[in-house]
Amino acid sequence: MATATMVLTRVKVQRRFGLALRVTAVIALLALAALPLLLGGDVWAQRISRAAIYAVIGLSINTLTGHAGQISLGHQAFVGIGAFAAAFTASRLGAPLGFGLAAAAAAGALTAAVIGLVALRVTGLYLALVTLAFGLTAETTIFNWREFTGGGAGALAPRPTLLASDHAFALLCLGVLALVLYLDWRLVSTKTGRALTALRNNERIAATLGVNTTGYKLAAFSLSGLIAGLAGGLFAHWNQIVQAMDFEFQVALVWVLMTVVGGLRSRLGVILASALFALLPLTLPNFLSSLPWQPPFLNEAVYHVLPPFIVVVMLLIVLRCFPGGFGQLLRPATRWLSTGSARTPRTGTGGRT
């Protein structure tokens, strides 16, 4: 009896100690992540805003591709429409920023819902083509609609005085990111997450279990568009000017790549990969050209081509070696942080593959 109590106490103590350790680890990691914002000055504040915006976009694609299993190669259109809507409400209507962001989200959701209606009829490759065509069409029509977007000169999106500083704006972006993370977490933990998992795996089974497959597909498109539009709104105010050339097809491709490299359905993986993809082109060339020793035949022009090259290599490595992306690599760590045990894969994780 006594030994049993002792063992129990020891287990309890260990568990409590483990919990404390894990909480400390999380706080330490968050502090580490906050360092550049605290010490890096305006440059790093801007970069962090950009990383957060990319992460929101990554989570938007994750909603559609990761949760619902639908592909979109036209995400630049959703983000772009959000950005122009925010710029329009800010500069032409003089509306407050919150209103602009709401308009951006609504515009993104509406556009995506329309594409979703088309997507109900087509799957796979054909869906990829439809979204691709839509994205390209939006670039040449909506984004060149002079009254709405200001044509080639672009539309101004001034920040309100409260958020004029780069630090304040970075906090706003991080706040929106936190909000989207919360939405994603609740989505996965409730009936929507299960319904989308079923839908992604087998529509017929989902339907016989009472899941309105049409409705959930449309909802996934709309939600993805809403988040993308929100990211677009943030982007508009981050850059303070929006131009059609910011939303060319290749950025949509990069966004899909970063979501896959991060790992579909892995929140942490998507955030890390998005941040990496957002910051690599900004930081790597400068870093390399500032090194004291320069290898022969290499110069700054070459350094600027490096990031896309690295991205492609990373994609190949991910697809070949760990299809779950960064999320898969980080799984033991995240599992330890959330449950205290790195080994047991027994807790349900909302159907991560």
Next chain:
Amino acid sequence: MKRRHMLKVDRLMLRFGGLQVLDGLSLTVREGQIVGLIGPNGAGKTSCFNCLTGIYQPQSGTVHFDGRDVSHLPTHRRARLGMARTWQNLGVIDTLTVTENVMLAGHQRTGYAALAGMLGLPGTWHRERELQRDAAEIIEYFGLDAVAHERTGELPYGIRKTCDMAMALATDPKMLLLDEPASGLSPEEALGLATTLRELRDRLKLTILMIEHHVPLVAEACDHVYVLNFGQLLTEGPPADIQRHPEVIAAYLGGTAAETPEPPEWPLKPEGADHGTA
């Protein structure tokens, strides 16, 4: 005592190109009955289930369920009215755990809107915990406790099959459509299934329509049997009569009734007549 119709199918016609899959099929299942649907491979049994659940839209004919014309309702609406089914090749979602699968099957009983769940509104957390408790209860009934938190994709066939059945029950159905519930079970387990089905019927007031080849199970469990061949109803009746019906034997073994004057033992498995699975 005549009980009311739970399911009434009237002159279903289903065609895939030149192939007549269902040819004027009519059948009725009364409340509380366990009805068998048998027939050789390719007779159109699973296609019939797909028409009943709304996965296929037949060219003509009607389906009445629980006193309501459901012929043009989409699958998920029929499920909400209380029509549950299991699948020949299993209706479990491999990437979810057993518990998550059963909770998924409780989709229509969640009692909160999808948006409310995503926003994490107060009631939803509590409902999720309740759903989890309900799922645990069902899982315990089917003896799946030990694997409750394993992904179904990693489990052996028999357990996934049981999970499929548990999911069908978790939808809180009025009627179960079972597609070969005994396939992959040992003969003893199959006979045990007859007891389980009768117990479920009595305890949960269920009506059951099942496709099955395992004859002892059909004979033991069913009140009534329909025999399907080439999309048409060959005959119907209590299992004992069907067992002696010469045309049924002929359909299963091939040839005509005249060639087999001495009915052999009730054919154990469909043989020969393989017209491809519809």
